[in-house]
Amino acid sequence: MAFPKLVKIGLRQLIQGPVTNLFPKTPPVPVPREFRGKPRYDREKCIGCGACVKVCPSGAVELIEDPTIENPKKRKKVEFYMGLCIFCYFCMEACPVDAISYGDEWLLSSYDKFDSKLIVRDLPEREQS
Amino acid sequence: MKHEKLLEDMKRILGDNFISSYQKGEPEAKQLWMRIKKEGLRDAVKYLTSLGDPQLSFIVAMDLEKITNPIVEGESGKKLMLTYTFTMFHEDLGGEMILNLVVTTPKEDPVIPSISDLCPLAEVYEREAMSIVGVEIPGVEKTGYGKWTPPDFPEDIYPLRLDEKGLPDDMKRRFRWREELEKKKGGDQNE
Amino acid sequence: MSEVIRKGYSEFVRIPIGPIHPALHEPYYFFFELEGEEIKNVWIESGGVHRGMEALALNRNYLQIIPIAERICGICSNSHPLAYTMAVEDAAGIEVPERAQYIRVIAQELERIHSHILWAGLGAHAIGLDTAFCYLWCLREDVLDIWELLFGGRVTHAVNWIGGTKKDIKEEDIPKILKMLKNLRKALPEVVDAFLYDPTIVRRLRAGTLTKKDALRLSALGPTARGSGVKKDVRWGYGPLAYGDLRDDYGYKPIIHQDGDVYAKTYVRLMEIEQSIDIMEKALDDLPSGPYRAIEGKTPKVIATLKKVKGAEGIGRHEAPRGEVIHYVRMEGGEGPYRWRPRAPSLNNNFTLPAMLVGCQVADIPIVVASIDPCFSCTDRMTFIDENHRKFVLSYDELIKISREKTWGDA
Numbered sequence: 001m002a003f004p005k006l007v008k009i010g011l012r013q014l015i016q017g018p019v020t021n022l023f024p025k026t027p028p029v030p031v032p033r034e035f036r037g038k039p040r041y042d043r044e045k046c047i048g049c050g051a052c053v054k055v056c057p058s059g060a061v062e063l064i065e066d067p068t069i070e071n072p073k074k075r076k077k078v079e080f081y082m083g084l085c086i087f088c089y090f091c092m093e094a095c096p097v098d099a100i101s102y103g104d105e106w107l108l109s110s111y112d113k114f115d116s117k118l119i120v121r122d123l124p125e126r127e128q129s
Numbered sequence: 130m131k132h133e134k135l136l137e138d139m140k141r142i143l144g145d146n147f148i149s150s151y152q153k154g155e156p157e158a159k160q161l162w163m164r165i166k167k168e169g170l171r172d173a174v175k176y177l178t179s180l181g182d183p184q185l186s187f188i189v190a191m192d193l194e195k196i197t198n199p200i201v202e203g204e205s206g207k208k209l210m211l212t213y214t215f216t217m218f219h220e221d222l223g224g225e226m227i228l229n230l231v232v233t234t235p236k237e238d239p240v241i242p243s244i245s246d247l248c249p250l251a252e253v254y255e256r257e258a259m260s261i262v263g264v265e266i267p268g269v270e271k272t273g274y275g276k277w278t279p280p281d282f283p284e285d286i287y288p289l290r291l292d293e294k295g296l297p298d299d300m301k302r303r304f305r306w307r308e309e310l311e312k313k314k315g316g317d318q319n320e
Numbered sequence: 321m322s323e324v325i326r327k328g329y330s331e332f333v334r335i336p337i338g339p340i341h342p343a344l345h346e347p348y349y350f351f352f353e354l355e356g357e358e359i360k361n362v363w364i365e366s367g368g369v370h371r372g373m374e375a376l377a378l379n380r381n382y383l384q385i386i387p388i389a390e391r392i393c394g395i396c397s398n399s400h401p402l403a404y405t406m407a408v409e410d411a412a413g414i415e416v417p418e419r420a421q422y423i424r425v426i427a428q429e430l431e432r433i434h435s436h437i438l439w440a441g442l443g444a445h446a447i448g449l450d451t452a453f454c455y456l457w458c459l460r461e462d463v464l465d466i467w468e469l470l471f472g473g474r475v476t477h478a479v480n481w482i483g484g485t486k487k488d489i490k491e492e493d494i495p496k497i498l499k500m501l502k503n504l505r506k507a508l509p510e511v512v513d514a515f516l517y518d519p520t521i522v523r524r525l526r527a528g529t530l531t532k533k534d535a536l537r538l539s540a541l542g543p544t545a546r547g548s549g550v551k552k553d554v555r556w557g558y559g560p561l562a563y564g565d566l567r568d569d570y571g572y573k574p575i576i577h578q579d580g581d582v583y584a585k586t587y588v589r590l591m592e593i594e595q596s597i598d599i600m601e602k603a604l605d606d607l608p609s610g611p612y613r614a615i616e617g618k619t620p621k622v623i624a625t626l627k628k629v630k631g632a633e634g635i636g637r638h639e640a641p642r643g644e645v646i647h648y649v650r651m652e653g654g655e656g657p658y659r660w661r662p663r664a665p666s667l668n669n670n671f672t673l674p675a676m677l678v679g680c681q682v683a684d685i686p687i688v689v690a691s692i693d694p695c696f697s698c699t700d701r702m703t704f705i706d707e708n709h710r711k712f713v714l715s716y717d718e719l720i721k722i723s724r725e726k727t728w729g730d731a
Contacts, residue, residue, distance in 0.1 A: 055381070089478060
């Protein structure tokens with residue numbers, strides 16, 4: 001063959017085995033520290049100022065009123081629709097009280113756009129309880 | 130200095146067609162913004178061809194309808210503006226600069242001379258200007274490479290015009306996702 | 321033999337696909353006039369896709385345009401938002417802190433490395449060298465991992481911010497970047513040697529010549545121009561960001577090659593990978609301390625600062641992997657720009673294709689078209705007109721097949 005160099009690479013790769021991870025058969029590769037996944041939103045910290053709604057480029061953040069809160073002045077909260085989110089984290093840059101932080105959840109595929117796992121209402125641990 | 134010589138030569142060649150200019154970057158200019166009359170455009174580009182092939186970067190077409198703070202007096206109202214951006218002295222490391230030739234034309238008479246015989250690439254951008262703001266450039270066809278509106282697009286609508294010739298509301302697509310969401314929410318309340 | 325092929329193609333034309341092929345990238349039409357195998361004339365038509373980004377920007381604020389710009393091109397996803405932020409800073413007269421400039425240089429050079437490796441892999445794929453293709457894309461994976469580590473995303477980096485960068489580079493990440501660069505420096509020469517010195521590949525790359533005269537006449541950009549001997553590189557000529565300092569300190573020069581064919585463009589790109597690795601090492605070494613944003617505070621502060629600027633125009637330009645990216649911004653005191661005009665380098669470079677393709681063979685089309693790196697999308701669908709003015713259409717797969725047959729023979 002006319003490619004001694006590439007043949008060498010090819011043979012070496014044969015011995016090495018695949019470099020790719022056979023997900024979902026094997027566990028996924030861990031994500032780094034500040035991975036931009038599904039955002040973590042702390043509802044208790046949120047003051048409902050709407051800065052994130054104003055800056056969101058895709059309109060994935062919506063201002064809502066939470067009727068369960070007693071004080072009517074503090075009822076304003078937000079909801080994140082992951083079906084629209086583009087993971088730019090501008091909402092985090094906008095938040096004056098740091099209620100939004102990096103989340104590492106990325107397995108977000110779903111058949112329904114309004115699936116409950118595609119709507120962020122609170123921190124995941126608090127939402128479950 | 131190079132940009133001063135360029136400016137002097139341009140003033141000499143354009144004469145009355147030269148309006149004003151300003152520079153960014155001191156002492157050596159990085160950008161030179163030059164306002165000229167459209168009658169002088171071809172003369173200016175002809176002068177650039179004498180320095181070697183003009184390296185056109187792009188042409189920006191703009192509708193001045195809603196301008197409230199004109200950079201040069203009279204640069205607002207019912208007018209269209211084209212900015213021709215050329216890269217100058219690219220062979221000189223550290224001395225490269227940008228020359229912007231700004232031309233305006235009233236909307237009643239949106240004719241601007243073509244420079245595509247002096248700089249072949251300009252034809253692409255001229256076609257773009259024709260299809261998005263409705264400038265008329267004689268000698269350039271409104272089809273082929275660089276026509277940016279779809280084939281079935283209406284003839285007399287220009288997407289980036291800010292007046293009545295711009296995109297009508299019924300041609301703008303609604304954000305369907307939002308409608309679905311509202312419907313879904315309404316459905317939940319009914320249940 | 322030619323008869324048999326033509327019959328095959330005319331059968332193919334009956335399949336109604338397009339104008340936008342669902343499986344392929346951007347839509348562009350190429351019309352070729354053939355005399356036998358030789359291309360005599362080429363037309364290009366564009367306008368198959370209309371994304372309306374500039375109109376979309378009319379009702380967005382300054383920050384919301386950054387993600388839109390990021391999505392102009394999937395591979396130059398750092399160049400466009402960077403050029404946009406530079407245009408806004410130029411118009412508003414914002415001085416970017418030095419640390420931010422270096423971080424931008426590092427992000428930009430990472431993008432160049434990844435884009436050029438990607439291009440070399442796709443070029444190898446087009447001429448039938450799948451070993452090189454897989455190996456190069458395996459190397460590219462390490463670069464993407466560094467992206468993910470530094471800025472949290474593999475394709476969209478979301479690192480640009482008006483007046484600086486969105487994220488800082490942390491001290492503990494620098495050894496990881498240097499390790500990746502060292503590995504890359506070790507692994508690349510094997511493939512580079514194969515590309516530049518292997519007789520079969522070199523023979524295949526000797527096609528599609530763009531003369532210096534044509535490159536200058538058609539305002540070619542980036543590696544397309546530099547492969548034809550035009551010394552045109554925004555990084556070293558114009559000196560945006562920290563590139564001016566790096567040039568003065570270390571004497572960087574544009575990499576040029578005089579031949580003008582696909583081989584020359586390949587040479588320029590592969591050598592630029594090495595240059596970029598070098599720049600990154602130097603930039604990480606020189607990384608100054610200090611703030612990384614000019615406007616302190618959250619988004620409302622940034623928008624309020626930009627809202628004060630009235631009647632200003634600015635241009636942001638710098639060298640993307642494919643050539644000069646240039647954005648124009650006009651500010652009129654609103655929350656968003658009055659006019660935003662981006663321009664991708666492929667627009668200038670696509671125009672040089674007719675000059676390159678005339679005289680080539682049909683089998684050379686994939687590699688010649690790929691040589692300008694038009695996001696590799698231009699081979700979408702091609703119409704051929706033979707001497708009898710019969711039209712027939714070749715799909716991307718068919719073109720790749722004939723291209724490979726030219727390298728490997730009929731077998």
